[in-house]
Amino acid sequence: TTTNGWTGRTKRELKTRPGRCATWEMMERKDGTASWKRYKRLGLGESSKKFRWLASTRANLHIGWKRVLQLRTGNLYTGHTAAKRGAAEETPLRMCPSCEGETPETPRHVVCECERWSRDREDADAYAGVGTAGRREWLQWAEEPAELLCALVDDDAERKMVWMAKFLTAIDGRHQGAMRRFAKERVVKKGRPCTFAGLE
Numbered sequence: 001t002t003t004n005g006w007t008g009r010t011k012r013e014l015k016t017r018p019g020r021c022a023t024w025e026m027m028e029r030k031d032g033t034a035s036w037k038r039y040k041r042l043g044l045g046e047s048s049k050k051f052r053w054l055a056s057t058r059a060n061l062h063i064g065w066k067r068v069l070q071l072r073t074g075n076l077y078t079g080h081t082a083a084k085r086g087a088a089e090e091t092p093l094r095m096c097p098s099c100e101g102e103t104p105e106t107p108r109h110v111v112c113e114c115e116r117w118s119r120d121r122e123d124a125d126a127y128a129g130v131g132t133a134g135r136r137e138w139l140q141w142a143e144e145p146a147e148l149l150c151a152l153v154d155d156d157a158e159r160k161m162v163w164m165a166k167f168l169t170a171i172d173g174r175h176q177g178a179m180r181r182f183a184k185e186r187v188v189k190k191g192r193p194c195t196f197a198g199l200e
Contacts, residue, residue, distance in 0.1 A: 010170070021062075035074050038074055039073070039074075041071075042146055042147060044146065044149060046150065047157050047161070050157060054158065057092070058162065058163075059124065063172050064166060064167070065165050066166030067159065067165075067172065068165050068168060071111075071164070072146055072149055074146070076105060076145075078092075078106040078107055079097040080092055080105050082182070087184060088182045088184060089183075089184065092104065094134065096114060096115070097178040097182055099116040099179060101115070109143050110175070111168075112132055112139040116174075121135065123167075127163070128166060135163065148164065149164065
């Protein structure tokens with residue numbers, strides 16, 4: 001039998017797609033955003049295929065790959081970010097929740113500087129086959145950790161991505177635990193709960 005009316009149509013048939021003009025407008029707005037300018041400035045588009053391939057072939061680091069993706073897009077969740085968004089007290093704006101040093105917990109501090117994760121960096125060195133001296137040189141010259149994820153011709157991007165995924169996987173649970181000490185019990189934003197558990 002033939003079904004008449006909209007009830008007989010699939011979701012694909014009912015879905016409306018933007019026209020060519022709307023698509024170009026979306027792309028123009030995207031090109032003007034700070035996050036997209038940062039993405040292009042760091043050359044992260046050149047390493048996107050490698051990132052997807054590594055994430056699919058090293059699934060044991062799935063939490064780390066999720067964090068690496070956040071790092072690539074400028075959205076790695078840190079104490080400093082949580083405080084700025086109102087999901088945590090203001091203390092992390094001036095103090096690292098993990099090492100309690102008098103410095104904001106920025107992505108660079110987490111990956112490059114925080115003393116609490118020194119052993120985890122060494123474990124990631126061994127896992128990725130990276131020399132500790134070489135890794136320290138990477139981190140020393142990086143203004144932000146995402147710079148290590150660029151696929152330059154003379155750059156060992158694959159090894160650095162694996163190192164980053166291993167490191168972020170290893171510290172994830174303890175890092176979330178350290179941030180929860182400063183989390184506000186419940187912050188409602190746009191009608192939805194905004195807690196640390198919901199942002200993991």
